[in-house]
Amino acid sequence: xxxxxxxxxxxxxxxxxxxxxxxxxxxxxxxxxxxxxxxxxxxxxxxxxxxxxxxxxxxxxxxxxxxxxxxxxxxxxxxxxxxxxxxxxxxxxxxxxxxxxxxxxxxxxxxxxxxxxxxxxxxxxxxxxxxxxxxxxxxxxxxxxxxxxxxxxxxxxxxxxxxxxxxxxxxxxxxxxxxxxxxxxxxxxxxxxxxxxxxxxxxxxxxxxxxxxxxxxxxxxxxxxxxxxxxxxxxxxxxxxxxxxxx
Amino acid sequence: xxxxxxxxxxxxxxxxxxxxxxxxxxxxxxxxxxxxxxxxxxxxxxxxxxxxxxxxxxxxxxxxxxxxxxxxxxxxx
Numbered sequence: 281x282x283x284x285x286x287x288x289x290x291x292x293x294x295x296x297x298x299x300x301x302x303x304x305x306x307x308x309x310x311x312x313x314x315x316x317x318x319x320x321x322x323x324x325x326x327x328x329x330x331x332x333x334x335x336x337x338x339x340x341x342x343x344x345x346x347x348x349x350x351x352x353x354x355x356x357x358x359x360x361x362x363x364x365x366x367x368x369x370x371x372x373x374x375x376x377x378x379x380x381x382x383x384x385x386x387x388x389x390x391x392x393x394x395x396x397x398x399x400x401x402x403x404x405x406x407x408x409x410x411x412x413x414x415x416x417x418x419x420x421x422x423x424x425x426x427x428x429x430x431x432x433x434x435x436x437x438x439x440x441x442x443x444x445x446x447x448x449x450x451x452x453x454x455x456x457x458x459x460x461x462x463x464x465x466x467x468x469x470x471x472x473x474x475x476x477x478x479x480x481x482x483x484x485x486x487x488x489x490x491x492x493x494x495x496x497x498x499x500x501x502x503x504x505x506x507x508x509x510x511x512x513x514x515x516x517x518x519x520x521x522x523x524x525x526x527x
Numbered sequence: 528x529x530x531x532x533x534x535x536x537x538x539x540x541x542x543x544x545x546x547x548x549x550x551x552x553x554x555x556x557x558x559x560x561x562x563x564x565x566x567x568x569x570x571x572x573x574x575x576x577x578x579x580x581x582x583x584x585x586x587x588x589x590x591x592x593x594x595x596x597x598x599x600x601x602x603x604x
Binding site: 407410411452455456 | 565568569572
């Protein structure tokens with residue numbers, strides 16, 4: 281197995297893409313820290329699915345925008361597993377609104393979790409990774425961070441910021457054997473896309489050359505690749521996983 | 528004093544691959560011992576482990592010579 285004996289932290293792993301990433305890492309042999317901030321029950325469900333692959337799961341509550349929480353999470357992870365080899369920064373929220381209607385707190389909350397959170401976890405995990413001279417950091421951005429999207433100024437800015445942060449951390453940490461990459465999912469089948477009216481779904485699919493929405497597993501498999509030794513020569517990149525929507 | 532200096536010197540020699548004779552109190556990590564910024568960050572991390580102490584980012588920024596490192600550590604012991 282590609283990730284046998286590795287330890288991974290997945291932030292925001294209680295549901296959606298984060299859960300899928302946690303499960304896929306586990307299938308490839310990694311022990312997984314299932315981080316959540318709100319839904320403990322869902323996080324425990326993820327942990328059960330992780331353990332079904334015969335690896336260990338550790339559920340940790342931490343608000344990624346809080347430096348003390350993040351430090352404590354890293355400490356607990358290393359105490360339990362002895363190392364941190366893979367960090368997947370997936371935790372994210374949306375607070376959509378038109379620019380002209382967007383409240384300052386809507387901007388700040390999204391920036392705090394989606395962008396500052398990546399900074400804090402990267403900083404905390406880079407320390408043990410630097411000592412190990414090895415590590416993989418994978419940031420979950422979004423295709424809208426590349427193309428822009430009306431009604432999501434805060435979210436788009438945060439996800440574009442994640443791409444810039446990915447490139448900078450890749451440059452700073454390369455000399456220490458740490459690879460930092462991002463994935464930029466397009467439209468992925470989740471509870472959110474399920475709720476869209478059929479004609480809206482159809483018009484969205486027209487923008488996608490592969491003519492379908494993605495599945496969370498499509499993202500998770502790319503993350504496993506980037507976390508593995510197969511991707512040792514890849515750093516600072518953003519992989520679009522969007523059915524060809526943005527080229 | 529001597530004991531702290533010895534332990535600090537050993538870490539610097541290991542980490543930066545310099546000769547022990549170059550590790551003088553007034554030696555600057557970057558200018559005299561060939562360290563880059565990231566080397567200094569790592570050096571501080573190793574000092575934290577060696578002496579079992581936490582060095583804040585603010586304090587770490589002030590540690591730029593061997594002597595600074597030694598006197599900082601002694602002040603916290």
